[in-house]
Amino acid sequence: MGQIPKELEPTRSALHFFGAELRRLRQALRMSQADLGKLVFAHKDLIRKIEAAERMPTEELVSRCDDALAASGALRRLWPMLERERRLRLSRDTAGLATTFRSEATDRPVLDWLLASTHDARRQRGDDEVATAAAEKLDQLRGADHVYGAGHAYPAVAAVLDNDLDTLVARAPAVAAGFLELAGYEAVDLGADGRAQRHYLRALEVVTAAGDRLYGGYLIAVSLAHLALHCGDPAQAARLAAAALRGTEHQATPAVRAAFRAVLARAHARRGDEAACAAALLQVEADLARGKPEEEPAWIRYFGEADLADEKAHCFFDLGLHELAQREAAQAVTLLEPSRARRLAIDTALHAASLARARQIEHACAIGRQAVDHAAGVASFRSAHRIGLMMAELQPHSDLPEVRDLADYVHTRLPTVVTQQNR
Structure with a gap:
């Protein structure tokens, strides 16, 4: 038998x-x-x-x-x-x-940041031609990353790190940290989590030495904590977000606090703590309501209603609150700029996955097709990975014709997954 x-x-x-x-x-x-x-x-x-x-x-x-x-x-x-x-x-x-x-690799750098002296780094200036040109290039590469994905933009970012990083650290540390943070974000988008962590920790080292307390907190609470979530360690993500909130208690602006607390909410949701998640999200909304964009650091001005809806959608999905997850994912897609193709792919796929969990299979497949269309336009491991997670939710229903049709559509529109070997 x-x-x-x-x-x-x-x-x-x-x-x-x-x-x-x-x-x-x-x-x-x-x-x-x-x-x-x-x-x-x-x-x-x-x-x-x-x-x-x-x-x-x-x-x-x-x-x-x-x-x-x-x-x-x-x-x-x-x-x-x-x-x-x-x-x-x-x-x-x-x-x-x-x-x-490795979660433990962040412990010592975060402690060094907490113990370091601080000042208001928004007063720093990098007025020489090298710093100005580098800052402009950084803005261009960030824009290209949003539109085309890391598979397109990362080689140019890596070239700057290989050739110009030491000069930028000496003459424009904020710009140097910006390149390192972007490199880390793009490494995540290539599925290279270890490389992403190394880029983020190097950026944290640069801003700690420069005394930029606030941006250091961002690297800890948003960059490194999101990476911990992505790698399946919500406890570490919660610790990092909490450390950043404590360490920037007197420097953080409303949008900065909102971004930090949004990651804390995500960590609570991943651990199944609905009450703590709800409390953190209420604080995020209150912080955003108090904020004035013109008074925020330039690097946090992106965080607004679209990003809050995205964070809420992920929280509600992890908590199994699927009507709320679907509402927030749809809201995020509505509010996002069309140029943010990767985020559109991820949020649309999350919407479809939530519909699949709620057994709304036909609707899930229709939304899933939209997610595939968004993902097909970007060179992004994260987008393809989210499509894979969406299809995993639909796999128990693979005998249905609409699910088979969607699987065929994925095979046609996403013939490869963009990635680079971790090194």
């Missing part, structure tokens, strides 16, 4: 989603695990373990399975997400691994 297939949770992890898709494709062709094993030169027990999310496949095996099952790239597309999951698991099991995100 054959073994009863293990029940999978496609939304639990990329490995579970891959296992579910591998099983679905194999069964659709009426293949046994032994049949597939012979075609891909693997033992049937290895196929069973991969389908049960008990073993991580190699890239070569993923490619062979894709060919054997005539998946047209559907399995290959999941490899970058599997590889990222493998790195995150390895980092939890291997002390001192330098190539991926």
Whole structure:
């Protein structure tokens, strides 16, 4: 008697989603695990373990399975997400691994920032031609990142870091930190979490030395804490946001406090603490109501109603409050500038995923198609990853024609996932 297939949770992890898709494709062709094993030169027990999310496949095996099952790239597309999951698991099991995100790596730099002397860095000036030109280039690259994704913009940012960083640190530390923060943000967008953390920590080192307390708090509460959330550590994200709020108690402007508290709300939601999340979101709304954009640092003026709606949508999704999540995701998409293509892709896919969890499958697929259209226009691992999470929510309904049509649309419109190896 054959073994009863293990029940999978496609939304639990990329490995579970891959296992579910591998099983679905194999069964659709009426293949046994032994049949597939012979075609891909693997033992049937290895196929069973991969389908049960008990073993991580190699890239070569993923490619062979894709060919054997005539998946047209559907399995290959999941490899970058599997590889990222493998790195995150390895980092939890291997002390001192330098190539991926490690929560503990932030502890000492944050303590150094807390203990450092401070002043109001908004009075700093970088008036020489080098600083002015670099600041203009930074603004241009930020704009390109929003429109085209990190796959397009990161090489130019990396070139500045390789060639000009030391000069900028000496002559315009705020601009240097801006390039490093953008590089970190783009590394996240490429699936390179360890590299992102190193960029963010270098930026924190620069602003700590320059005495820029407020921007240091932003790097801790927004950049590093969001990265911790992205890597599955909401407890660390909450600690970082709380440390930044304490460390900038006398410097933070309303929009800065709002951005910090929004991340705190996200961390509470990820941990299932609905009351703490709601309290933090109320404080965010109160802070934004008090703010005056002209009195805010230039680097935080982006944070407004669209970004608040985005943060709320993620909070409500994590808490399982799907009507609220759908409302806020739709609001974020309505308020976002058309140029913010990656954010449009992510929020639209989140909306579709929430609809799928609420079993509104036809509506989820219609919104999901819009998310794919947004994602197709940007070179972004994060966008493709969010599309993958959306499809994982729909995977239990893969026998429905609208879900199959959406899967085919994803395969057509998103033939590859943009990523770079972590280094």
